[in-house]
């Protein structure tokens with residue numbers, strides 16, 4: 721996937737939209753920036769792994785391959801710095817257009833489809849984590865034509881559906897295997913690439929606004945004129961202001 725980095729104007733717009741968006745709208749929006757031919761609605765219906773591949777490609781184009789993350793040890797609360805790469809995350813297998821995998825519940829066979837952003841938005845309204853997990857599993861069950869999904873799911877059914885989802889879209893829930901140097905605790909930390917890129921875009925937009933502010937104050941140029949200069953010329957004028 722070839723993705724161009726955002727221009728300075730697009731970066732400022734993207735930062736405003738990210739700040740004003742909740743999960744998962746932020747992720748859908750960032751995916752549309754990498755897949756300009758896809759509508760917001762089309763991106764919302766993509767398997768999460770496919771959506772996040774677009775976000776990773778944009779992340780790579782804008783900020784490079786290396787991704788720095790920090791985590792907190794669940795046992796002793798020590799802070800850990802972790803690094804991964806967009807290349808490594810993009811290498812995780814993604815769901816195909818029509819992944820076919822099934823589970824058997826009460827003797828009935830159901831297809832299972834990958835999770836998409838519409839599912840995440842729907843379960844985001846459910847305060848109880850276990851109930852949300854059950855609802856997510858129920859949503860991903862595809863009953864045979866003309867049949868209804870089961871009303872009640874046993875814990876074992878939810879686990880079985882979760883295992884199929886992890887198999888058909890492993891890139892939908894990437895994680896880093898971490899080991900705490902302080903207490904030797906080992907755990908899998910989820911990697912939320914949409915959140916990572918949103919934070920970086922917001923940080924880069926803040927830095928750009930600082931540059932615009934200083935140049936506007938010194939030279940009385942408009943925001944549009946300062947953005948049109950390009951990064952090298954902005955930096956050259958800023959360096960002169962500091963002489």
Ligand SMILES: [Zn+2]
Nearest residue numbers: 793796900903
């Ligand atoms: Zn620890």
